[in-house]
Amino acid sequence: MSIRITIDGNEIITQDGATLVDVAAENGIYIPTLCHLKGKPCLGTCRICSVRVNGNVMAACTVPVSDGLEVEVDEPEVSDMRKALVEFLFVEGNHNCPSCEKSGRCDLQALGCELGMMVSRFPYRFPVRIRDHAAKRIWLERDRCIFCQRCVQFIRDRETSRKIFSIKDRGTHASIEIDIELADKMPPEQIREAAELCPVGCIIEKGVGYNDPIGRRKYEIKSIRERALERKRK
């Protein structure tokens, strides 16, 4: 059913029940996302896509549009909230871009640049997180995990659909875990899929590192904003 909503005052005609981030992108309005993957069930973990919907702050990837919705994206307070969330992720773990294999291909880094983060407003925590090398071909660099749960939900054992990755404990004790038995059964293309799916440099394929030279890396060729708008217009 065709409905009307407004985003930043512009009237948009769309289909009832479509996801707000996708509707915005189809109409050339960029809402930054981090955990969201188009076509996959919503995770709603990172909240980077927070916008104001009828006056309330909501994560745009979790909102099915309905007639008469009034959405504010480019509004100072909510824009700053999104930036603060990204800054928060940078201090919560140890995001050492200069020494990271994922640099230039990292969604979190690309978002930081896109949202104009120069420094985090929060104190850097430098938590101690132990990395996990136990699996044969996967290495977990826990310093970089942002708990988006993409790998937890979307990377599963192909025979049994059992989860390969999981999150243990809560709050500051939370850590990403890997089922080594299942991980060692993963075919090479699934390992690559997992490493690609990880929006940061937490899931790393062993033996693969800095493949693309500086200047020709994913987000240097095309920014995260351009990619989001382009992908969704198709």
Added chain:
Amino acid sequence: MRRPVKNETASHELPATPLDPSVRAERDKKIQVAMIALCGCWGCTLSFLDMDENLLRLLEKVSITRSSLTDIKRIPHHCAIGFVEGGIANDENIETLEHFRENCDILISVGACAVWGGVPAMRNVVNLEECFREAYVDSPTAVPGSKPVIPYHPDIPRITTKVYPCHEVVKMDYFIPGCPPDGAAIFKVLDDLVNGRDVNLPTSMNRYD
């Protein structure tokens, strides 16, 4: 927090021939810029040189006092802009940065180390004792048979327990991330400041590695 210094003369305290008054007057008319490097690798200073011919444009308006290029050890007078490279890893860094804050109108954190600690801050996840042990006692590159010694002397700056970003020690006014930032990014910020514009580093120039 000056440490007791014995038998030490800094180069800026040595007698020197006074500068030609006309040259002095020309320099004094310009905007005074000073640069310091704390716990970093000097890569950001090299990036500063990567401004190439833009450096000449900048030098029409600014005069660089203390820097690694001029080898002046203390700012001789109040400066408009202070360029800080490197994070805080010892008490000498704190003293230098505080002195800089008192004597500069605007301070800029340049590069990952100044902005959040950078590579030196990788030691923040181990305690200091372990860190010293690895570096000096159980060092894999120690000369065989040599006596392991952790350096300690009043003239050697005391290391801080953790590495801190500059803005956790004094107020910093602007930040240029990057390891190191591009010469173009440094030029953009300095050019904005020198010409009295609002500092605005475009997204395309912002990077963290």
